[in-house]
Amino acid sequence: MTRERIALVEDDADLAATLGLALEREGYEILSYPTGREGLVGILGSPPDLVLLDLNLPDLDGLSVCREVRDTAAVRDLPIIMLTARVEESDRVLGLDLGADDYITKPFSLRELKSRIRALLRRRSLDGGVPEDEYRDARLHVRRGPMDVELDGELVRLTVREFELLWYLITTRPRVASRESILERVWGLSSDVETRTVDVHIRALRSKLGSELVETVIGAGYRFRGFQ
Numbered sequence: 001m002t003r004e005r006i007a008l009v010e011d012d013a014d015l016a017a018t019l020g021l022a023l024e025r026e027g028y029e030i031l032s033y034p035t036g037r038e039g040l041v042g043i044l045g046s047p048p049d050l051v052l053l054d055l056n057l058p059d060l061d062g063l064s065v066c067r068e069v070r071d072t073a074a075v076r077d078l079p080i081i082m083l084t085a086r087v088e089e090s091d092r093v094l095g096l097d098l099g100a101d102d103y104i105t106k107p108f109s110l111r112e113l114k115s116r117i118r119a120l121l122r123r124r125s126l127d128g129g130v131p132e133d134e135y136r137d138a139r140l141h142v143r144r145g146p147m148d149v150e151l152d153g154e155l156v157r158l159t160v161r162e163f164e165l166l167w168y169l170i171t172t173r174p175r176v177a178s179r180e181s182i183l184e185r186v187w188g189l190s191s192d193v194e195t196r197t198v199d200v201h202i203r204a205l206r207s208k209l210g211s212e213l214v215e216t217v218i219g220a221g222y223r224f225r226g227f228q
Helices: 013-025 036-045 062-070 089-097 110-124 160-172 179-187 196-209
Strands: 005-009 029-033 050-054 080-084 102-105 134-136 140-143 148-151 214-217 221-224
Touching: 005 013, 005 036, 013 029, 013 110, 029 036, 036 050, 036 062, 050 062, 050 110, 062 080, 080 110, 089 196, 102 110, 110 179, 140 160, 160 179, 160 196, 160 221, 179 196, 179 221, 196 214
Parallel strands: 005 029, 005 050, 050 080, 080 102
Antiparallel strands: 134 140, 140 148, 214 221
């Protein structure tokens, strides 16, 4: 059985060694790159199944690497998890806007990182044999199988995580989805993980599909409204 391959772009040698060893024990093949430029060359030349990308790199920073990957057709759908020591929300939003599927703030637990990796790889493994579900209203057309989203007839590119969040909200309508249930169903994580992750992804969805698409229900969570 072929092992899933993870590109680890991290300039901290000690952290890279620790992560590499821990993930190899989980059965992954680790491709380690100490600089952004080396990481980009490696990802484009031998695409992995997932990318762990440090935000602060010595030559080409993580945001630039993410941008280049998303602008390259052959690898633009690769799941990307940003590793960052920055806590400012603006940095997280920028990373998500550039196409990162998830972010995790240092220091983090290996258990949490492994869980996020498994969740993203599970979603990527969905193939054409999965029944194609569909949602359509006056402006929005969403197809579950190929993960296509059209707004007013124009294709909108969402990250894997954004699509799964959108689809979960669609399937739970007209009920309210709590942040905890979203974390569990979309991220595969327990509710003790930071719920601001959900808020940041909701903001990214609204920026791409319109602020009225998802309603915030104060103290409860989010509800999909769609377009009548």
